[in-house]
Amino acid sequence: MSSAQIEIQLIGLVVAAACALPGVFLVLRGMAMMSDAISHTVLLGIVLGFMVLGDLESPWLIIAAAAMGLITVSLIELLNNTKLVKQDAAIGLVFPALFSLAVILISRFARGVHLDNDAVLLGELAFAPFNRILLFGVSLPHSLVVMGVILLVNIAFIALFYKELKLATFDAGLAMALGFSPALIHYGLMALVSVTAVGAFDAVGSIMVVAFMVAPGAAAYLLTDRLDRMLLYAVLIGAAGTLGGYWMAHWLDANIAGSMSTIIGLLFVLCLLFAPRRGLLAIAARRRRQKWEFAQTMLAIHLLHHEGTAEAGVENRLEHLHDHLRWEPGFARGVVRRAREGGLISQSNGSLLLTAQGRQLAEQNLEG
Amino acid sequence: MNLWELLASLVNDHTVRTVALGTAGLGAVSGVLGAFAVLRRQSLLGDALSHAALPGVALAYMLTASKTPLVLMLGAGFTGFLAIGLFFIITRHTRIKEDASLGIVLSTFFGVGLLLLTYLQRNPDARQAGLNSFLFGQAAALLTRDLVTIAIFGGLALLVVFILWKEFKLLSFDRDFGSSLGFPMPGLDLLLTSLLVVVIVLGLQAVGVVLMSAMIVAPGAAARQWTDDLARMALLAAFFGALAGVSGALISSLGSGLSTGPVIVLCASAIVLVSLLLAPNRGLAWNAWRNWRSRSRLRGEAVLLDLYRMGAQHEDALQPHPVSALEAVSGARATQRSLQNLLARGLVQPGKNNWWALTEQGLAEAQRMEAALAADRDEQ
Numbered sequence: 001m002s003s004a005q006i007e008i009q010l011i012g013l014v015v016a017a018a019c020a021l022p023g024v025f026l027v028l029r030g031m032a033m034m035s036d037a038i039s040h041t042v043l044l045g046i047v048l049g050f051m052v053l054g055d056l057e058s059p060w061l062i063i064a065a066a067a068m069g070l071i072t073v074s075l076i077e078l079l080n081n082t083k084l085v086k087q088d089a090a091i092g093l094v095f096p097a098l099f100s101l102a103v104i105l106i107s108r109f110a111r112g113v114h115l116d117n118d119a120v121l122l123g124e125l126a127f128a129p130f131n132r133i134l135l136f137g138v139s140l141p142h143s144l145v146v147m148g149v150i151l152l153v154n155i156a157f158i159a160l161f162y163k164e165l166k167l168a169t170f171d172a173g174l175a176m177a178l179g180f181s182p183a184l185i186h187y188g189l190m191a192l193v194s195v196t197a198v199g200a201f202d203a204v205g206s207i208m209v210v211a212f213m214v215a216p217g218a219a220a221y222l223l224t225d226r227l228d229r230m231l232l233y234a235v236l237i238g239a240a241g242t243l244g245g246y247w248m249a250h251w252l253d254a255n256i257a258g259s260m261s262t263i264i265g266l267l268f269v270l271c272l273l274f275a276p277r278r279g280l281l282a283i284a285a286r287r288r289r290q291k292w293e294f295a296q297t298m299l300a301i302h303l304l305h306h307e308g309t310a311e312a313g314v315e316n317r318l319e320h321l322h323d324h325l326r327w328e329p330g331f332a333r334g335v336v337r338r339a340r341e342g343g344l345i346s347q348s349n350g351s352l353l354l355t356a357q358g359r360q361l362a363e364q365n366l367e368g
Numbered sequence: 369m370n371l372w373e374l375l376a377s378l379v380n381d382h383t384v385r386t387v388a389l390g391t392a393g394l395g396a397v398s399g400v401l402g403a404f405a406v407l408r409r410q411s412l413l414g415d416a417l418s419h420a421a422l423p424g425v426a427l428a429y430m431l432t433a434s435k436t437p438l439v440l441m442l443g444a445g446f447t448g449f450l451a452i453g454l455f456f457i458i459t460r461h462t463r464i465k466e467d468a469s470l471g472i473v474l475s476t477f478f479g480v481g482l483l484l485l486t487y488l489q490r491n492p493d494a495r496q497a498g499l500n501s502f503l504f505g506q507a508a509a510l511l512t513r514d515l516v517t518i519a520i521f522g523g524l525a526l527l528v529v530f531i532l533w534k535e536f537k538l539l540s541f542d543r544d545f546g547s548s549l550g551f552p553m554p555g556l557d558l559l560l561t562s563l564l565v566v567v568i569v570l571g572l573q574a575v576g577v578v579l580m581s582a583m584i585v586a587p588g589a590a591a592r593q594w595t596d597d598l599a600r601m602a603l604l605a606a607f608f609g610a611l612a613g614v615s616g617a618l619i620s621s622l623g624s625g626l627s628t629g630p631v632i633v634l635c636a637s638a639i640v641l642v643s644l645l646l647a648p649n650r651g652l653a654w655n656a657w658r659n660w661r662s663r664s665r666l667r668g669e670a671v672l673l674d675l676y677r678m679g680a681q682h683e684d685a686l687q688p689h690p691v692s693a694l695e696a697v698s699g700a701r702a703t704q705r706s707l708q709n710l711l712a713r714g715l716v717q718p719g720k721n722n723w724w725a726l727t728e729q730g731l732a733e734a735q736r737m738e739a740a741l742a743a744d745r746d747e748q
Contacts (some may be wrong), residue, residue, distance in 0.1 A: 031467060036474065036475075086411075096581060208482075215471075252483070252487050253490055257482070264476065265479060268472055
């Protein structure tokens with residue numbers, strides 16, 4: 001690996017971690033699409049900042065862009081509060097307008113500088129190592145330093161306000177009753193998302209920022225019920241997607257950010273399928289098991305009901321289950337076999353007899 | 369170029385005419401389907417679907433090596449359906465909410481598309497397939513055959529909406545009631561969403577992946593402000609969409625560096641802004657005026673009652689009182705203006721030195737109000 005390759009992967013890892021952390025809260029709070037809106041409109045902040053400052057390297061640009069992110073959030077809320085449009089429409093109205101304005105401003109007034117629409121949407125991580133700055137005598141890629149600082153800010157914010165964030169996310173009413181301001185926490189989080197989006201879109205482009213923020217958090221949400229673990233898993237999934245994506249892009253000679261979000265998407269689909277308890281396969285298996293368990297309980301109750309009565313000889317036979325319980329013959333055989341293996345019933349001369357265990361199950365369920 | 373020349377170019381200039389016709393048609397069709405999307409809270413689904421079309425375009429090109437718009441559109445439609453499928457699976461079977469599953473579908477499908485397109489672009493021949501034209505659209509490159517495509521598919525989509533109007537209305541407003549009547553609601557849902565995919569794919573060429581969502585949301589959201597009737601809303605949305613399309617095409621034909629897509633979106637946004645402010649009954653300006661009017665009416669009534677109650681303590685109910693006394697009693701602001709309003713309605717009359725008295729008509733009105741207030745109190 002050349003040093004440029006190592007640096008690109010390092011930048012990718014830092015971006016992934018910096019995005020995944022606030023992303024977890026976006027997913028939990030149902031505001032994931034805010035990241036889409038913000039990552040587009042920060043462009044307007046950068047363009048306006050550039051027109052005022054005339055300098056693309058100024059750190060003030062990050063502030064201007066992040067401010068535009070917060071303005072976007074406020075505009076969406078303002079529009080939402082008029083009750084004239086619903087929240088999804090408010091998002092869908094505000095950010096395309098601001099983004100269009102930015103695109104037109106760029107093509108009218110900022111042509112020729114390094115600020116073109118493709119780079120903004122798609123990012124070009126491959127060029128990141130060429131833009132370097134000197135920090136304490138060490139030459140480092142510009143994006144690595146910027147994203148490193150942003151990552152530290154994110155970690156610090158979440159560590160300092162962990163309790164408040166958790167409370168405001170899971171029980172906004174209680175948070176308010178205890179005297180925390182949900183609005184303050186909301187805007188703090190949105191400021192974090194804005195700053196992160198500004199820093200990250202330079203490297204991976206505004207649309208992939210959404211992949212880095214939302215997909216790891218959502219995948220982690222399928223894996224665990226604990227917030228601290230969710231944060232950890234999200235960072236790990238983002239990191240794995242970054243490294244895997246880098247090497248796939250290397251192999252295919254294709255866009256790095258696109259490749260990274262492809263792998264992150266694949267990791268999400270893997271979690272969707274195979275997550276223990278919440279994955280699609282686990283859900284299907286649970287439904288299947290419940291179906292058989294329910295049928296065995298039905299069988300036990302049926303047997304108990306007719307046990308010791310005159311018609312028991314007719315009712316409590318395998319062939320009769322079809323008439324009485326409307327079970328297909330194949331299904332009935334399956335239920336009887338499972339019940340016998342589970343020690344709920346025994347079979348003699350074609351008659352089904354409850355064991356003590358089976359009788360207990362039936363009685364328990366009847367008592368309800 | 370003045371406005372007249374600009375409008376004349378619509379008729380005379382072949383390119384401008386083609387572009388304007390194309391964007392108008394697109395705007396109209398996306399307006400109608402957008403009206404449903406806005407009502408069904410699926411505004412952002414359009415955003416996700418338009419991004420999800422990108423890998424389809426790349427796949428279609430990889431498989432057929434053809435740049436025919438129809439082939440690329442088929443590919444885009446295919447991945448659009450995949451995206452809808454994934455979106456529904458995630459939201460129905462897991463606890464991940466709609467916003468997050470939209471974000472995931474949107475960004476990862478776009479990532480896959482980008483991966484495929486940049487992979488293709490190693491082959492120089494593919495470069496002209498133009499990533500750019502799908503990101504921001506190239507309305508200026510619309511040809512007559514594109515108009516035919518838009519007319520056929522857009523027309524078909526509108527025809528389906530027309531035929532299944534009642535069913536789609538049920539779906540949008542009371543899905544459960546529709547199911548209870550025996551309509552196949554999941555199938556209708558899929559059909560309506562599929563029509564949305566068709567429109568988005570049609571629009572990609574002109575407006576582009578990034579901004580197509582605005583063409584879905586903006587006309588519908590604007591039309592919603594003007595009416596409560598679905599048919600009128602759909603027609604208005606079609607009109608607004610077409611208006612945004614034509615004006616966007618015209619404005620961008622004026623200057624270099626004005627891509628049509630963003631200009632159309634800004635025109636649509638301007639229509640939304642005007643609608644939000646001015647629409648009767650719902651608009652912000654309308655509401656502000658109505659509030660102001662009812663507030664000044666209430667203030668006037670308070671002054672009238674004060675005058676009546678002060679008069680009731682004298683022999684003569686029509687006894688004049690100075691404004692200063694009225695101000696002291698009511699504490700209300702703008703007493704003078706309220707008096708002028710009451711004067712205009714013939715309920716009070718001015719005397720010397722800014723003293724005011726009730727007229728006979730004002731007395732009757734105040735007595736009626738007092739009686740109504742007393743009745744209210746009794747009820748409580």
